[in-house]
Amino acid sequence: MHWTILIKSHPDAHGNPVLQGLRVAAAACADGVEISLFLAEEAALLALHTEALSERQRVHHDLMAEIQELGVAIHVIGFEWLQEAKGQTLRPGIQIASMKTLVRQMKLSDQVITL
Template sequence: MHWTILLKSDPEAKGNPVLHGLRMAASALADEVEISIFLSQEAISLAFQDEHAGAKQKVQQDLIHELQELGARIFVVGLEWLHQTEKSLLNASIEAASMKTLIRQMKMSDQVIPL
């Protein structure tokens, strides 16, 4: 079984949808579900090294690293980030992806969860 989780909310958003998505991914991995996470729109900020990240973002980035260690693949998708920063600033093991990659992943997934 494979799930694609599309995180597009602001990491600082009320209700913590990004954190809930990451926690759901961890639970699914523990239940032997293969996970791919795509960071898009407002959640793109989690893909980059940021010394000034808020407390919520640091917790979320730590959880992303744990998910990667457990086997989740993390992607960042969207053209706007490419023009704003250098690709070399991406956090380790986060892959740059295109919309084509996202669509292909969604097609092969048993579940697609946008947050």
């Protein structure tokens, strides 16, 4: 079974959909589901390496690291926003992907979850 999880909400959004998406990804992966995880739009901020993290951001980053340890590749959509990030780099293991990559993964998936 293969799921594609697309997280596009802002990391500080009400209800914390980013946390929910990351938790679903970790739990599904631990339960044997193959996961493709994509960050897009406002969630793309999570792909950037930063030293100063809020408590919520630290939880998100810790979950992302756990997901990567489980063997899940995390992709960020869109290269143009990275150029606007003023010299910031991507977190280790985060891969830049295109919309084509996302669509291909969605076509292969048994389930697509968008948050």
